[in-house]
Amino acid sequence: MPEAPAMHIDKGLDNTIIGESRKSFIDGQAGVLEYVGIDIDELARNSTFEEVVFLLWNDRLPTSSELESFEAELRLEYPLSQGVIEMIKGIPHEASPMHVLRTVVSGLALEDEECNDQSFESERRKAVRVLSKTPAIIAAFDRCRRGLEIVDPDPNLNIATNFLWMLNGEVPGEASARAIDVCLILHADHGINASTFAAMVTIATQSDMYSALTSAVGTLRGPLHGGANERVMNMLQSIGDLDDVEPFVMDSLKNKTKIMGFGHRVYKALDPRAKYLKTFAERIAEETGNTDLYVLSTRIQDIMDREVGAKGIYPNVDFYSATTYFSLGLAIDLFTPVFAMSRNAGWAAHSLEQHQDNRLIRPRCQYTGDHAVEYVPINER
Numbered sequence: 001m002p003e004a005p006a007m008h009i010d011k012g013l014d015n016t017i018i019g020e021s022r023k024s025f026i027d028g029q030a031g032v033l034e035y036v037g038i039d040i041d042e043l044a045r046n047s048t049f050e051e052v053v054f055l056l057w058n059d060r061l062p063t064s065s066e067l068e069s070f071e072a073e074l075r076l077e078y079p080l081s082q083g084v085i086e087m088i089k090g091i092p093h094e095a096s097p098m099h100v101l102r103t104v105v106s107g108l109a110l111e112d113e114e115c116n117d118q119s120f121e122s123e124r125r126k127a128v129r130v131l132s133k134t135p136a137i138i139a140a141f142d143r144c145r146r147g148l149e150i151v152d153p154d155p156n157l158n159i160a161t162n163f164l165w166m167l168n169g170e171v172p173g174e175a176s177a178r179a180i181d182v183c184l185i186l187h188a189d190h191g192i193n194a195s196t197f198a199a200m201v202t203i204a205t206q207s208d209m210y211s212a213l214t215s216a217v218g219t220l221r222g223p224l225h226g227g228a229n230e231r232v233m234n235m236l237q238s239i240g241d242l243d244d245v246e247p248f249v250m251d252s253l254k255n256k257t258k259i260m261g262f263g264h265r266v267y268k269a270l271d272p273r274a275k276y277l278k279t280f281a282e283r284i285a286e287e288t289g290n291t292d293l294y295v296l297s298t299r300i301q302d303i304m305d306r307e308v309g310a311k312g313i314y315p316n317v318d319f320y321s322a323t324t325y326f327s328l329g330l331a332i333d334l335f336t337p338v339f340a341m342s343r344n345a346g347w348a349a350h351s352l353e354q355h356q357d358n359r360l361i362r363p364r365c366q367y368t369g370d371h372a373v374e375y376v377p378i379n380e381r
């Protein structure tokens, strides 16, 4: 019998490298994030979400004609079928949009004829479908619950502009559309975060892309992960006044209550996405006249820097994205779905990478229970 390899416990997998990837690089000490070797800041300044998706799925930037045909492929998949629209209309209006998204992404599989085709090309096409339809799912549900007609996607618009068009029924201004586009770029991938890992575990069983992306949506919604952006906004609204910030933060720290939007498992320096989003949040706040929340946020950051900066607790991506989305008029419970809209790119990129070089992901745990316990028949217990 072969000798059992040495094992060690790594609760939370903080110190476990689960494999190799070409998608994103994070230096948590220096505060660096690169997609396929390109600095996030550079992409946020110069790129578009569609180009970033191509980059993550192909490990290189597209030529103009490649980008054009990729955009055309995505746009063909924008519309929802009548069946999916009826599914959305049947959902109770009080439902949380993340539960809705998880359910409808899963539902897309039901009408896909190649649902059980496990080839790489088929899984890629499924990823295109989910990524392209997610904005329409979010917008359709939001309009239904507001008692408004669903707005059909416009194939002439990019993903960011189209999302705002379907949500509000009017073509957004360039600044708002670009703001969403940049947020989509900044959230598109982030190594083996919890939701990406969930997607990889699922695809690694030779399940399918719909199942992988459904697992990921469910994992993203937790407040320790993508759900934090909504909690940030609830927190800002509950503080209300600038003078209340200091006691709020100090009490939270004293009681060991986490300040939402701060801290990160990997970053012990400022999250580079937060750095970019802070500037962005300030600009949009000024443009839209929503400066109160921005000022409140910076006050929280100042106090947190003073109190726990030395411990490596800084704002993460969720902190300033919350104020940005709020200034853009998005309902608070749509913040995490917008994150999912973007992270579809990374979930699919890592799932496709896993698919190409697969090994079942199956860790173990240290059993701490009893042994040789007697089975007692039910009527004798």
Ligand code: ACO
Pocket (backbone or CB within 6 Å): 223, 224, 225, 226, 228, 253, 256, 257, 258, 259, 260, 261, 262, 263, 264, 265, 266, 308, 311, 313, 316, 317, 318
């Ligand atoms: N506010 C106050 N203190 C914090 C915070 C915070 N947001 N985050 C970490 N700490 C403190 C902890 O109290 C702990 O202190 P101690 O050593 O004195 O006990 C120390 O920092 C380590 O914290 P852990 O929770 O063990 O660190 P971990 O790596 O598990 O946590 C996490 C990372 C979950 C993101 C955490 O920082 C947190 O809960 N933040 C708030 C929620 C949040 O913003 N989540 C979004 C993360 S980004 C994303 O997923 C997209």
